Amino acid sequence: MSEASELYQRLLAGDRRAAARLISMVEDGEEGAREALEELHKHSGRAHIVGLTGSGGSGKSTLACRLAQEYRARGKTVGIVCVDPTSPFTGGALLGDRVRMQELSGDPEVFIRSMGSRGALGGLAVAINDVINILDAFGKDYIIVETVGAGQVEIEVVKYAHTCIVVTMPGAGDEIQAIKAGILEIGDVFVVNKADRDGAMRTLADLEMMVETKPGGVGAWKPTVVATVALEGDGVEALVAEIARHYDFLKESGTLTRKIVGRMKAEVLAILSLQVSEAAGRALEDGGVASSLVDRMVERDIDPHGAAAELARELDL
Amino acid sequence: MAAHVRVFLCKPGLDGHDRGVLIVGQALRDAGMEVIYSGLKQTPDNLVEAAIQEDVDVLGLSILSGAHMALIPRITSLLREREAEDMVVIAGGVIPAVDAEVLIRDHGVARVFGPGTDTHDIVDYIHERLGI
Ligand SMILES: Nc1nc2c(ncn2[C@@H]2O[C@H](COP(=O)(O)OP(=O)(O)O)[C@@H](O)[C@H]2O)c(=O)[nH]1
Ligand SMILES: [Mg+2]
DSSP states (O other), X not given: XXXXXXXXXXXXXXXXXXXXXXXXXXXXXXXXXXXXXXXXXXXXXXXXXXEEEEXXXXXXXXXXXHHHHHHHHTTOOEEEEEEEOOOTTTOXXXXXXXXXXXXXXXXXXXEEEEEEOOOTTTHHHHHHHHHHHHHHHTTOSEEEEEEESOSHHHHHHHHTSSEEEEEEOTTOHHHHHHIIIIITTTOSEEEEOOTTSTTHHHHHHHHHHHHHTSOOOTTOOOOEEEEOBTTTTBTHHHHHHHHHHHHHHHHHHTHHHHHHHHHHHHHHHHHHHHHHHHHHHHHHSTTSTTHHHHHHHHTTSSOHHHHHHHHHHHTTO | OOOOOEEEEEOBSSOOOOXXXXXXXXXXXXXXXXXXXXXXXXXXXXXXXXXXXXXXXXXXXXXXXXXXXXXXXXXXXXXXXXXXXXXXEEEEESOOHHHHHHHHHHSOOOEEEOTTOOHHHHHHHHHHHHTO
């Protein structure tokens, strides 16, 4: 039996070490993971995927911990994926989200995985999606994906979560602007965390105003704003209720199917773009099958668009 | 994507000092490793579970409380129980040489780094030990 097929069988039997190993294989881009993912796909599609995004320090990890506790109290199981930036220079990363989740650490029904945002050329998107699917097949009822609200890939991933929560905090005036500029569209639920701090009412009012004027057609979901004090757990029940209300809306309006289809298409595209960029990168390297294209560009004999077209023919895309 | 070295740095037991472990964490990160930090006051059971979920290559234990002879053997025996003894266990903090010897000989610890260790030595050791 191959390593992968042994792993997925153990994983389906509830072995946490097997799940963890498979996640590493996926993160390292190991070919062998393919076989396991293919099997696991048949067992996934049950989890409610919740994205949690917002700037560093807004309280996402603390909130993820509280959400998980609330779900556990209701007898549900939880997977948490925390994505933190990898240094583009060294490839290293300091992953500290677990520090805020200590209260979960004695509970074997909560599976927490910290990920560095490594993986150029779209490898990150592929890896995060695979990790979500693994935890889904592993039987987690809720999968919470925490990402810093910067970086195209991170935003893409939470965008395709079933429910996307955007977290902000008082006094983050610039942040409200940032939300306006980019992530207002993707938020299904907005949270003003650290509501114990000065200026919380103001931030809440600003955000409510923005959310209310957010364009949306008839019958579209109306996002709401929830105030929380994640440190104390205040507002977490209300947040859980909003997440549930959003999921019900998705199911009743038929939007869930559209979201699922959207996520699947995005997954295929991410996988394919990764394969294409990797293959093209190899071909263009010194000694690669298309390295002469580079020489021709340098000599102004062919332009990058022409070279791309030739490369596509060469690679038989 | 190439394989990355993943290290879980932990503070088992009751001491509340994490300066040292955080300095080591930064050095390992700067050397290109993914460093997961547990936070203070972890029980052996909890940190072994976390190490397994994170599928780390190296488990780094920082203990300044003097309770290393109680905590570390417990942790390594839990790793064996979970069939995770391939994880490289290193320890640091204030651990006398006689204790270090026993931990290495009898309790599956790979290496003990004393106070004032140059962080480069830890980086080099991990690379050498894992062969990556
Ligand atoms: N005052 C206050 N501090 C909070 C609250 N929630 C989180 N924090 C603190 O904010 C800091 C950042 O929290 P963290 O969850 O790590 O934020 P993340 O970077 O968004 O994941 C930590 O020191 C938390 O203890 C809150 O509701 N009120
Ligand atoms: Mg965090």
